[in-house]
Amino acid sequence: MGLLLQKRVQKAMGSRPVIVAAGRTKFGEHYEKQPERLIEEAWLKASEEAGLERKDLEACYLSDYFLPITNKLGLEEGFLSELTELHVPMDVARSFSSAFSNACNAIQAGKYDIVLVGGIEKMTDRWDKIRDDLMLLEDPWSYYAGGTPEANHELMLRAYIKRYGISGENLEKLNTALAQISVKNHLNALKNEYAQFQRKITVEQVLEARKNARRPLGLYDFAPISDGASAVILASEETAKKLTDKPIYVLGSASATDYLTFPSREDMTGFLATRLAMEKALKTAEISLWDIQVLEVYDQSTVMEMVSLEDLGFCPRGTAWKAIFESCKDYKGYYKINGKKLFVNMNGGLKADGNPLGATGGAQIYEVIKQLRGEAGERQIKADERLRFGCVLELEGFGTKSYVHIFGGGF
Amino acid sequence: MSSEPIERRISYLGDRLRGRRCQICGKEYFEIRDYCGNCGRKSFGKMEDIDFFYEKGKLELCTLVNEPTNKFTKLGVYIYGIVSFHNGKIRVPGRLTDKIIRNGETIDFSAFEGREVVPRFRRRYSVEKSEIIPTISLAFTFSDEYYPHQEYHIVKPNKEYDAPGIVGYGVYTSRFRIKEGGIERSVPFIDEDAITAAVEAGKLALIHSGVDSTLVGKVYVGSESNPYAVKPIASKVAQVLKLGEEDEDVQGVDAIDTEFACKAATSMFKDAASLVNYPKMGVPYAMVIGADNSQAAPRDSPGGELDFFVGYGGCAYIFGKTDVIAELEGWYSCTSDTPDFWRRDGEPYPMHGGRFTGDPAYFKHIRKAAKKLMDRLGLKPSDINYFVAHQPNVQFPIRIARELGFKEEQYMPSIQVAKFGNTYSGSSPVGLAAVLDIAKPNERILIVSYGSGAGSDAYSFITTSQIIEKRQRQKLTVKYQAENPFLEYVDYNMYRRLKAGM
Numbered sequence: 001m002g003l004l005l006q007k008r009v010q011k012a013m014g015s016r017p018v019i020v021a022a023g024r025t026k027f028g029e030h031y032e033k034q035p036e037r038l039i040e041e042a043w044l045k046a047s048e049e050a051g052l053e054r055k056d057l058e059a060c061y062l063s064d065y066f067l068p069i070t071n072k073l074g075l076e077e078g079f080l081s082e083l084t085e086l087h088v089p090m091d092v093a094r095s096f097s098s099a100f101s102n103a104c105n106a107i108q109a110g111k112y113d114i115v116l117v118g119g120i121e122k123m124t125d126r127w128d129k130i131r132d133d134l135m136l137l138e139d140p141w142s143y144y145a146g147g148t149p150e151a152n153h154e155l156m157l158r159a160y161i162k163r164y165g166i167s168g169e170n171l172e173k174l175n176t177a178l179a180q181i182s183v184k185n186h187l188n189a190l191k192n193e194y195a196q197f198q199r200k201i202t203v204e205q206v207l208e209a210r211k212n213a214r215r216p217l218g219l220y221d222f223a224p225i226s227d228g229a230s231a232v233i234l235a236s237e238e239t240a241k242k243l244t245d246k247p248i249y250v251l252g253s254a255s256a257t258d259y260l261t262f263p264s265r266e267d268m269t270g271f272l273a274t275r276l277a278m279e280k281a282l283k284t285a286e287i288s289l290w291d292i293q294v295l296e297v298y299d300q301s302t303v304m305e306m307v308s309l310e311d312l313g314f315c316p317r318g319t320a321w322k323a324i325f326e327s328c329k330d331y332k333g334y335y336k337i338n339g340k341k342l343f344v345n346m347n348g349g350l351k352a353d354g355n356p357l358g359a360t361g362g363a364q365i366y367e368v369i370k371q372l373r374g375e376a377g378e379r380q381i382k383a384d385e386r387l388r389f390g391c392v393l394e395l396e397g398f399g400t401k402s403y404v405h406i407f408g409g410g411f
Numbered sequence: 412m413s414s415e416p417i418e419r420r421i422s423y424l425g426d427r428l429r430g431r432r433c434q435i436c437g438k439e440y441f442e443i444r445d446y447c448g449n450c451g452r453k454s455f456g457k458m459e460d461i462d463f464f465y466e467k468g469k470l471e472l473c474t475l476v477n478e479p480t481n482k483f484t485k486l487g488v489y490i491y492g493i494v495s496f497h498n499g500k501i502r503v504p505g506r507l508t509d510k511i512i513r514n515g516e517t518i519d520f521s522a523f524e525g526r527e528v529v530p531r532f533r534r535r536y537s538v539e540k541s542e543i544i545p546t547i548s549l550a551f552t553f554s555d556e557y558y559p560h561q562e563y564h565i566v567k568p569n570k571e572y573d574a575p576g577i578v579g580y581g582v583y584t585s586r587f588r589i590k591e592g593g594i595e596r597s598v599p600f601i602d603e604d605a606i607t608a609a610v611e612a613g614k615l616a617l618i619h620s621g622v623d624s625t626l627v628g629k630v631y632v633g634s635e636s637n638p639y640a641v642k643p644i645a646s647k648v649a650q651v652l653k654l655g656e657e658d659e660d661v662q663g664v665d666a667i668d669t670e671f672a673c674k675a676a677t678s679m680f681k682d683a684a685s686l687v688n689y690p691k692m693g694v695p696y697a698m699v700i701g702a703d704n705s706q707a708a709p710r711d712s713p714g715g716e717l718d719f720f721v722g723y724g725g726c727a728y729i730f731g732k733t734d735v736i737a738e739l740e741g742w743y744s745c746t747s748d749t750p751d752f753w754r755r756d757g758e759p760y761p762m763h764g765g766r767f768t769g770d771p772a773y774f775k776h777i778r779k780a781a782k783k784l785m786d787r788l789g790l791k792p793s794d795i796n797y798f799v800a801h802q803p804n805v806q807f808p809i810r811i812a813r814e815l816g817f818k819e820e821q822y823m824p825s826i827q828v829a830k831f832g833n834t835y836s837g838s839s840p841v842g843l844a845a846v847l848d849i850a851k852p853n854e855r856i857l858i859v860s861y862g863s864g865a866g867s868d869a870y871s872f873i874t875t876s877q878i879i880e881k882r883q884r885q886k887l888t889v890k891y892q893a894e895n896p897f898l899e900y901v902d903y904n905m906y907r908r909l910k911a912g913m
Contacts, residue, residue: 129481132480132481132482135480139504141425141441141503141504141549142504143480144536144545144547144549145503145504145505145506145547145549145550146476146479146483146486146489146491146504146505146506146536146549147476147480147504148476148478148479148480148491150478151474151476154474155472155473155474155492155493158472158474158520158524159471162472162524213475213477214475214477214516214517214518215474215475215477216474261441261503261504262493262504263471263493263494263502263503263504264441264502268493
């Protein structure tokens with residue numbers, strides 16, 4: 001086989017995608033900034049880290065849920081093109097993870113060598129209507145029946161309590177465990193300069209908010225509405241070598257879907273899509289579940305963090321609250337599960353870091369990369385073994401879509 | 412602005428809770444699906460239509476909504492959850508309606524979960540006044556409270572009558588009341604209006620009659636509080652109750668709204684009876700509904716005197732010639748141009764002159780119609796078992812009944828205004844229903860309606876033996892609704908808020 005042909009075949013066989021840099025903005029309310037400014041900020045941080053220029057990019061993938069509604073921007077590709085002064089292939093997806101998966105696929109297929117994945121959302125620009133938008137996205141029939149973005153989380157908790165027959169002292173422990181998730185995430189966010197909320201809260205505050213709301217969950221159980229942007233630069237293995245000495249490999253990436261209407265799903269105590277996606281992701285990554293040391297889950301509510309630990313396989317169904325409760329009695333910075341340390345939502349999770357939908361997944365990936373590279377500063381975790389594997393779970397809707405990515409570094 | 416096509420599709424599915432069932436694997440969908448997700452291609456053409464409109468559901472899980480999305484803010488605080496049908500084969504989201512949750516009231520969700528619920532046809536959420544009114548039946552009430560679950564069984568008719576008459580009827584009033592001035596008046600819940608009352612009444616009449624809804628060839632809805640100036644209530648009734656043969660998504664029924672103040676419905680009794688009596692016309696049954704969220708200006712403004720009397724409710728009658736419970740013996744109507752009560756187009760509340768109200772309006776027309784009909788049929792007051800008159804208040808129907816020579820036992824059973832208020836188009840029909848609820852076979856009932864503007868319709872009905880057997884089918888009688896232990900009393904401010912609606 002001639003050298004040229006060999007090169008071509010190699011290229012066609014593709015390459016494992018590598019993250020060479022990541023950047024993000026602070027999450028929160030950015031009423032003074034245009035959305036373009038936010039994405040530029042995230043991109044500049046990432047490009048600086050990788051020492052890249054705009055013209056080096058071969059393609060861009062952008063994610064946002066609501067920009068055309070919240071900001072009346074026209075085609076997002078247009079402002080992205082203007083921002084980068086590039087006329088390369090650009091595509092828009094909804095969640096950061098879906099943009100990220102598309103970018104991974106393209107690199108794996110050997111189509112591109114350097115790709116930008118950016119995510120952005122500006123939810124506070126439509127403060128008055130965003131909850132209606134969120135509900136319609138989540139499930140129109142639930143919206144027509146009077147549902148709210150909070151209601152399904154509470155119904156899932158009710159379903160969970162019933163299915164596992166949790167009552168009395170155990171119910172109290174479960175409710176405390178959920179409060180502890182929020183307290184823990186706020187605590188983690190104290191060390192995250194980009195987090196929306198950098199303040200400590202107490203279990204009592206969480207419980208009090210629930211009592212005031214007269215609902216199973218209260219203000220402190222839910223992620224906020226946020227503005228923000230995030231960016232990741234992906235490269236082929238070979239190109240990555242030239243750009244960074246701390247490559248983070250995308251070892252596995254998978255997704256699955258489920259019914260739109262939560263009530264019509266067979267199992268209402270977790271997310272089937274997550275279970276399926278995790279199974280596939282682990283298979284592709286060829287690692288064991290227990291190799292994962294750092295995990296970012298999609299905690300739109302404390303209930304979501306709890307059930308995600310079960311959906312991903314870390315805890316048997318119906319038991320995550322016990323592990324959380326025990327770990328948080330004297331919280332040392334991680335959950336103790338199956339005798340191992342699992343570091344969860346070190347950036348503060350969606351609860352405290354913020355949840356600008358299209359950018360959220362980028363911030364989750366950002367956190368895992370920083371941890372795996374040992375660049376997380378004050379919040380750098382100390383695992384028992386050398387830190388090598390991390391995992392990100394991002395959901396769309398109320399578990400209608402689930403994305404799981406497994407990252408490896410420190411090789 | 413809402414989109415008309417989207418609105419049409421949501422309400423087509425959501426008002427009736429339509430779905431499909433796979434005949435191969437039995438999986439059910441709350442959606443018109445042409446194939447089953449489990450069975451794939453082989454299920455094409457094997458999906459049967461189902462709907463949950465008359466079914467009993469179970470509230471599986473619930474929570475409280477106290478920060479609703481924008482369109483639901485007028486509903487205030489409500490319980491929202493998941494309702495299952497057919498032993499969990501299908502689950503839908505839904506909210507509880509007819510429930511006022513007060514500030515500080517603690518909610519025990521487990522006291523609600525697991526209980527049986529009935530789907531109720533209601534307004535979905537608030538929209539601008541210029542928009543289409545969205546409706547849905549993903550609103551539920553507990554079946555062990557005010558509104559019981561009743562199955563709808565189609566009963567094959569077994570007796571043909573010579574004269575047309577009433578084959579079934581239904582009365583619907585809400586579970587809320589305001590009590591003042593010695594009378595109780597029904598108050599709609601915030602998601603109710605004349606349209607929802609008309610549908611409810613029609614549904615109850617179908618249940619009571621056992622008539623196959625596809626055989627109803629015409630429906631008339633009389634109202635003076637249609638929330639639309641232009642757009643019939645009857646079209647909604649026809650579609651939700653599936654009147655006439657359905658072909659694709661169109662019902663083979665003639666549907667029309669009528670308006671003549673409080674006699675808009677009774678006026679059509681004779682039309683319905685004539686239509687079903689007309690040979691070879693192919694209209695075995697016709698439905699007449701009177702429904703009103705009776706309007707009144709606030710007390711301190713012009714026309715506000717009505718605010719002491721207005722009620723809410725609907726009443727439906729099905730006319731036909733089979734399994735008749737009350738045969739129509741004769742009728743007489745009279746009309747004069749007497750402006751005693753009116754509402755100009757675009758005005759929210761009616762005006763009430765005052766000068767004409769009693770005489771020559773109410774009394775003159777009722778007296779004329781009653782006397783003429785009695786003369787025609789050669790009847791004396793003693794030949795009549797029950798007398799029913801329009802009831803704007805308690806005094807008027809008693810005064811005219813006495814004047815016409817009727818005794819207390821003849822007119823008192825029909826007087827329901829002290830229980831429900833003046834239900835306008837539903838007023839004398841509710842009185843008639845109260846009598847039909849208790850009448851024995853072979854009794855004569857004289858009903859005389861009155862509509863401002865002005866006119867009266869007098870009808871004489873003679874009950875048949877079948878009135879007894881059909882009575883078993885209706886739990887929601889007039890008395891049941893008037894003396895229900897689950898009635899909830901509201902104060903004046905709440906009454907105005909509920910009446911104003913979403």
